[in-house]
Amino acid sequence: MPAAEDHSAATVAPATGVSSPSAPGDVGLVVPRDFVSAEPFTFDSGQTLPGFTLRYETYGRLNAAGDNAVLICHALSGDHHCAGRHAATDRKPGWWNNLVGPGKAVDTDKYFVLCANVPGGCQGSSGPASVNPATGRPFGMTFPFVTIRDMVRAQKIWLDALGVKKLHAAIGGSMGGMQALQLGIEWPGFCRRLIVLAATARESAQAIAFNEVGRQAVMQDPEWRGGDYPPGGGPRVGLAIARMMAHITYLSDAAMDRKFGRKTTSPKANGGALTEEHSQLSMEGGAVTGLAPAAIEMKFEVESYLRHQGESFINRFDANSYLYITRAIDHFDLMAASGSLEAAFAPMASETLVVGFTSDWLFPPAQNRAIALALLRAGKRASYAELAMDLGHDSFLLESQELYGLVRGFLG
Amino acid sequence: MPAAEDHSAATVAPATGVSSPSAPGDVGLVVPRDFVSAEPFTFDSGQTLPGFTLRYETYGRLNAAGDNAVLICHALSGDHHCAGRHAATDRKPGWWNNLVGPGKAVDTDKYFVLCANVPGGCQGSSGPASVNPATGRPFGMTFPFVTIRDMVRAQKIWLDALGVKKLHAAIGGSMGGMQALQLGIEWPGFCRRLIVLAATARESAQAIAFNEVGRQAVMQDPEWRGGDYPPGGGPRVGLAIARMMAHITYLSDAAMDRKFGRKTTSPKANGGALTEEHSQLSMEGGAVTGLAPAAIEMKFEVESYLRHQGESFINRFDANSYLYITRAIDHFDLMAASGSLEAAFAPMASETLVVGFTSDWLFPPAQNRAIALALLRAGKRASYAELAMDLGHDSFLLESQELYGLVRGFLG
Numbered sequence: 072m073p074a075a076e077d078h079s080a081a082t083v084a085p086a087t088g089v090s091s092p093s094a095p096g097d098v099g100l101v102v103p104r105d106f107v108s109a110e111p112f113t114f115d116s117g118q119t120l121p122g123f124t125l126r127y128e129t130y131g132r133l134n135a136a137g138d139n140a141v142l143i144c145h146a147l148s149g150d151h152h153c154a155g156r157h158a159a160t161d162r163k164p165g166w167w168n169n170l171v172g173p174g175k176a177v178d179t180d181k182y183f184v185l186c187a188n189v190p191g192g193c194q195g196s197s198g199p200a201s202v203n204p205a206t207g208r209p210f211g212m213t214f215p216f217v218t219i220r221d222m223v224r225a226q227k228i229w230l231d232a233l234g235v236k237k238l239h240a241a242i243g244g245s246m247g248g249m250q251a252l253q254l255g256i257e258w259p260g261f262c263r264r265l266i267v268l269a270a271t272a273r274e275s276a277q278a279i280a281f282n283e284v285g286r287q288a289v290m291q292d293p294e295w296r297g298g299d300y301p302p303g304g305g306p307r308v309g310l311a312i313a314r315m316m317a318h319i320t321y322l323s324d325a326a327m328d329r330k331f332g333r334k335t336t337s338p339k340a341n342g343g344a345l346t347e348e349h350s351q352l353s354m355e356g357g358a359v360t361g362l363a364p365a366a367i368e369m370k371f372e373v374e375s376y377l378r379h380q381g382e383s384f385i386n387r388f389d390a391n392s393y394l395y396i397t398r399a400i401d402h403f404d405l406m407a408a409s410g411s412l413e414a415a416f417a418p419m420a421s422e423t424l425v426v427g428f429t430s431d432w433l434f435p436p437a438q439n440r441a442i443a444l445a446l447l448r449a450g451k452r453a454s455y456a457e458l459a460m461d462l463g464h465d466s467f468l469l470e471s472q473e474l475y476g477l478v479r480g481f482l483g
Numbered sequence: 484m485p486a487a488e489d490h491s492a493a494t495v496a497p498a499t500g501v502s503s504p505s506a507p508g509d510v511g512l513v514v515p516r517d518f519v520s521a522e523p524f525t526f527d528s529g530q531t532l533p534g535f536t537l538r539y540e541t542y543g544r545l546n547a548a549g550d551n552a553v554l555i556c557h558a559l560s561g562d563h564h565c566a567g568r569h570a571a572t573d574r575k576p577g578w579w580n581n582l583v584g585p586g587k588a589v590d591t592d593k594y595f596v597l598c599a600n601v602p603g604g605c606q607g608s609s610g611p612a613s614v615n616p617a618t619g620r621p622f623g624m625t626f627p628f629v630t631i632r633d634m635v636r637a638q639k640i641w642l643d644a645l646g647v648k649k650l651h652a653a654i655g656g657s658m659g660g661m662q663a664l665q666l667g668i669e670w671p672g673f674c675r676r677l678i679v680l681a682a683t684a685r686e687s688a689q690a691i692a693f694n695e696v697g698r699q700a701v702m703q704d705p706e707w708r709g710g711d712y713p714p715g716g717g718p719r720v721g722l723a724i725a726r727m728m729a730h731i732t733y734l735s736d737a738a739m740d741r742k743f744g745r746k747t748t749s750p751k752a753n754g755g756a757l758t759e760e761h762s763q764l765s766m767e768g769g770a771v772t773g774l775a776p777a778a779i780e781m782k783f784e785v786e787s788y789l790r791h792q793g794e795s796f797i798n799r800f801d802a803n804s805y806l807y808i809t810r811a812i813d814h815f816d817l818m819a820a821s822g823s824l825e826a827a828f829a830p831m832a833s834e835t836l837v838v839g840f841t842s843d844w845l846f847p848p849a850q851n852r853a854i855a856l857a858l859l860r861a862g863k864r865a866s867y868a869e870l871a872m873d874l875g876h877d878s879f880l881l882e883s884q885e886l887y888g889l890v891r892g893f894l895g
Contacts, residue, residue, distance in 0.1 A: 212779065276739035276785040277731060283786040284727045286779070287793075288700060291720040308703040315696045316728055319689060324844070327688035333816060367624065367698070367806050371813070373688040374695040381699075394779050401783070404745060432736070432844070 097164070098130040098155035098172050098179055103195065106187070106229045118215035121204075125229050126195025127151045127187035130171060131179035137236040141177055141482070142226070142262075143167060143186040144243030144250035147396050148314075148388060150194035153186040154179070169470050176475035177482065182239060189250075190225045191217035191395040199298065199391030212298035217395050219246070219403045223254045227261075237261060240482055244268035244467035245434065246396070249403050252423075252442070256405070259420040266478060268426045268467040271438040272412050272445070273404040278433055281320050282397040285313030289390050298391045310390045311381030318380045323430040323463030331373035412445035422452040424481045426474065428466035429459045454481075509576070510542040510567035510584050510591055515607065518599070518641045530627035533616075537641050538607025539563045539599035542583060543591035549648040553589055553894070554638070554674075555579060555598040556655030556662035559808050560726075560800060562606035565598040566591075581882050588887035589894065594651060601662075602637045603629035603807040611710065611803030624710035629807050631658070631815045635666045639673075649673060652894055656680035656879035657846065658808070661815050664835075664854070668817070671832040678890060680838045680879040683850040684824055684857070685816040690845055693732050694809040697725030701802050710803045722802045723793030730792045735842035735875030743785035824857030834864040836893045838886065840878035841871045866893075 106125045113119045128151050133140060143153050145166070154171035156164050171177045171184055188196035191214070199214040215221075230238070241251040241262050248270025255265050271278075289295055292309030300306070319327075405415040423446050427439030436457050446453035458473055460466035467474070518537045525531045540563050545552060555565050557578070566583040568576050583589045583596055600608035603626070611626040627633075642650070653663040653674050660682025667677050683690075701707055704721030712718070731739075817827040835858050839851030848869050858865035868889055872878035879886070 216779070273745060275736055276743040276745065276783070277734075277736040279745070279783050280731045280739065280785050280789055281728075283783070283789060284724060284731070287727065287790070288724050291724065293705065312696060312700050312703065312724065315699065316693075319692045319696070322689075324687055324689040324847075327692065331688040333685060333688065333691070333819075367628070367810050371688070371691050371695070373692050377692055377695060378699070398779050407745075435736075 096172050096174050097168070100159065101128050101130065101152075101155035101157065101165075103128050103151055103157070105195065106232060108225075108228055108232070110228070112225065112228075114215040114221050115218040116216040120197065120215060123190055123197040123225060124195070124201070125151075125187040125190065125197075125225060127185060127229065128153065128155075128165075129186075129233075130154050130184040131182055133183040133234060137234050138239060139181065139183050140230070140235040140238050141182040141184045142230070142238050142241040142251075142254075143171065143177070143184060144223075144226075144241060144247035144254075145186060145189065146243070146245035146247050147317075147400065148384070149247070150192065151186050151188040151196075152194070154184070167468065169468075170475065170478065176478040177242065178479075182482070183235075185230070185233070185235070187226055187229060189217075189222040189396070191222070191392060191399060193389035193392035194387075198389065199395055200302065200389040209299075209302065211300075211391055212394075214391070214395065217399050219249045219253050219399055220257065222399070223250050223257060226250075227254070227258060238263065240264035240266060242266040242268075242478070243270070245270060245464065246400050246403075248425075249400070252405065253403075255419045255421040255423065256415060259418045262421050264481060265421045265423040266426070266481060267423060267439070267442060268474075269428055269431050269434050269439065269464055270425070270442065271434040272415075272442050273406055274401055274434075275438070278320075279401045281317065281433075282401055285317055286394050286397060288312040288316070289393060295390060298394075300390075305390045307385045307390075310385045310388065310393060311378075313393060314384040314388075315377045315381040318377060320433045321463055321465040323432065323461055325430060325461045326463055327373060329461075331371065331376060334372040335370050336372055336375050412441065413449040416446050416449040416451060419446070419449070419451055422481075423454070424477065425453065425455045426467070426477060427455070427457045428462075428464070429457060430461040431464045431466060433464040508584050508586050509580070512571065513540050513542065513564075513567035513569065513577075515540050515563055515569070517607065518644060520637075520640055520644070522640075524637065524640075526627040526633050527630040528628040532609065532627060535602055535609040535637060536607070536613070537563075537599040537602065537609075537637060539597060539641065540565065540567075540577075541598075541645075542566050542596040543594055545595040545646060549646050550651060551593065551595050552642070552647045552650050553594040553596045554642070554650050554653040554663075554666075555583065555589070555596060556635075556638075556653060556659035556666075557598060557601065558655070558657035558659050559729075559812065560796070561659070562604065563598045563600040563608075564606070566596070579880065581880075582887065582890065588890040589654065590891075594894070595647075597642070597645070597647070599638055599641060601629075601634040601808070603634070603804060603811060605801035605804035610801065611807055612714065612801040621711075621714065623712075623803055624806075626803070626807065629811050631661045631665050631811055632669065634811070635662050635669060638662075639666070639670065650675065652676035652678060654678040654680075654890070655682070657682060657876065658812050658815075660837075661812070664817065665815075667831045667833040667835065668827060671830045674833050676893060677833045677835040678838070678893060679835060679851070679854060680886075681840055681843050681846050681851065681876055682837075682854065683846040684827075684854050685818055686813055686846075687850070690732075691813045693729065693845075694813055697729055698806050698809060700724040700728070701805060707802060710806075712802075717802045719797045719802075722797045722800065722805060723790075725805060726796040726800075727789045727793040730789060732845045733875055733877040735844065735873055737842060738874045739785060741873075743783065743788060746784040747782050748784055748787050824853065825861040828858050828861040828863060831858070831861070831863055834893075835866070836889065837865065837867045838879070838889060839867070839869045840874075840876070841869060842873040843876045843878060845876040 109122045152165040153167040154165040188194040248267035289309040292306030295306040409415045425443040427436035443455035521534045564577040565579040566577040600606040655663045660679035701721040704718030707718040821827045837855040839848035855867035
């Protein structure tokens with residue numbers, strides 16, 4: 072476990088577990104911990120909380136100099152659990168387990184790897200689902216508005232408390248890449264290297280539009296109730312719709328055609344597990360999908376896949392968090408304050424690797440290339456790589472020796 | 484007016500209006516008419532209705548030989564009103580008024596132009612919102628499942644009744660292009676020319692996925708009630724969500740960035756007309772959007788634009804029709820029956836012009852090119868043109884001298 076320094080304004084929860092590799096190349100069992108800051112935190116909006124919690128995981132060990140730390144920044148629906156398993160029986164490991172582990176591209180034998188759930192999130196960090204001590208009920212929409220800058224400011228307080236003097240690197244895809252860039256701008260010199268994958272310096276109108284439709288699906292669901300729903304309740308139907316739609320934007324036409332094409336579901340699948348899941352969704356939402364005639368009902372495999380995506384998401388994600396985090400992404404605009412990307416990057420002292428993916432149409436290659444070009448124009452050390460992977464925006468999460476090689480080389 | 488022949492199985496409603504050009508280049512005031520077939524119509528699904536109605540409009544005059552007719556086939560959210568105005572005070576003319584009129588690319592001085600609302604539609608033709616004579620209530624989801632082939636079979640009965648011996652051409656974009664192709668396959672020799680714009684011979688998994696999310700938004704809305712909602716009621720919120728999302732797929736990233744970029748709405752707009760529209764939507768759905776904090780609420784122009792699209796759609800479109808017609812599009816697959824496009828096209832005797840649009844990512848150029856290539860391989864006369872217009876799928880509806888030139892030349 073890391074040498075955790077006490078910080079006057081923060082309490083690091085007692086160590087509750089040690090990474091114990093169960094197999095070569097895997098960090099093994101991990102235990103999430105909570106960092107609790109008792110210092111008032113003022114958000115970019117001007118709203119202040121008396122303190123905040125970040126749930127996080129670490130893998131590997133912080134060296135004596137405190138300078139071998141690699142921060143992983145998660146995307147919209149990610150969390151602090153990026154590698155290993157919480158229990159030996161876990162069906163799936165953390166979301167970036169293919170990248171992070173002993174001997175992997177982000178080598179936990181060399182680096183002290185950290186990942187925290189962002190503020191505004193719903194996996195243990197302070198967010199709309201957290202209980203407001205003043206009322207004894209979830210904050211809901213009274214939680215302060217969160218920006219990408221708020222996310223990295225909170226993480227900087229946590230990293231300071233853990234004794235991390237300097238980051239060897241910060242790595243993130245999508246919203247994680249936004250955080251990495253913001254970190255490089257806010258504390259020049261704190262972070263030596265940035266790896267920015269499938270990101271953008273400012274969202275396009277199309278990406279804002281998709282997020283807005285998702286938010287409307289959530290907020291127009293009668294169960295949303297202005298964000299004031301009981302824990303475990305809420306706009307499950309609206310959130311599932313939002314996730315189904317968003318999931319299409321994370322893939323590519325080519326990948327969906329290869330994986331599903333126009334394949335139809337078997338009668339068994341129609342009457343089996345997938346329909347059960349769907350009925351569950353319907354019951355929760357009080358809707359009556361079962362009354363649709365067979366011809367209108369689910370027919371194509373891609374449909375049952377999407378419904379499954381929607382269903383599994385509502386069981387792990389808070390609807391208000393979805394509103395907050397998509398809004399943080401929409402508001403992110405490095406050009407807004409300084410007028411140009413070059414000006415925004417002027418204070419930076421990191422070396423940056425930007426990676427775009429050919430099939431990513433949410434944050435397409437051109438938007439990633441623009442980040443690297445602006446860094447170069449601002450006189451910074453920056454590289455751009457474009458990987459021909461056809462899974463769309465989510466390509467950054469895939470197994471790819473090319474990506475691993477780039478990350479390993481840039482970190483070394 | 485056309486010389487309407489009586490057809491034993493059909494009644495042509497009495498003429499109620501004559502196209503009287505009010506300005507050069509415009510067909511002027513038009514009156515929609517109803518074709519009522521009293522012959523049983525059996526759908527591809529095997530279900531039979533005792534008859535059906537198609538609402539339609541015509542522009543220009545059928546010649547004595549009955550061979551100067553041009554059929555316009557409409558897309559998902561279109562209808563029979565493709566040119567002229569119903570009243571001098573109409574704010575907008577028909578949806579393809581820029582293409583159809585005296586001296587225009589589809590010249591009503593030369594051609595007898597016809598356009599009918601498809602069966603399954605909701606603008607006067609038989610569809611889920613029509614009253615089932617057996618029950619005195621709307622069919623809702625008991626309306627027979629509709630295919631693209633059903634759409635053209637019903638239109639063929641209507642064209643026969645009007646005395647149209649042969650079509651000079653059939654023209655359609657998107658679902659309209661699907662109908663044109665199906666028409667060419669079903670009655671070789673009936674249609675001399677086909678113009679197919681922004682279409683596909685079979686929908687991709689991505690396009691099916693978007694349609695499915697839209698259907699789920701409709702069907703999971705508690706107001707849908709299995710499709711059994713009162714006239715004027717129904718899943719207005721779900722349908723608005725579906726339309727907002729679909730509208731993004733009709734545009735392009737580039738066009739949205741040019742038109743909206745990251746422009747924000749003025750405080751006036753936020754508190755004014757657009758919010759009123761939104762409140763209306765909320766009231767209908769019983770949701771409570773007004774409670775969201777300002778930072779989560781509408782900020783970007785693209786958002787107010789989309790909400791307006793959703794709001795205006797629910798005032799003119801029936802939710803069950805939306806389910807039926809998107810499903811007809813999803814099921815359209817010219818390869819399914821014969822195993823290859825070439826085999827599907829084997830019986831065709833039309834000349835075909837296929838036009839793809841560079842920025843169309845819903846039915847992209849490659850899918851349009853594939854239609855023309857398969858026609859050529861099947862030994863048919865076919866051409867493919869690709870127009871560099873950046874509005875996305877909806878490019879086919881835009882003013883474009885290039886498109887007009889292609890259509891005019893091909894028809895001449």
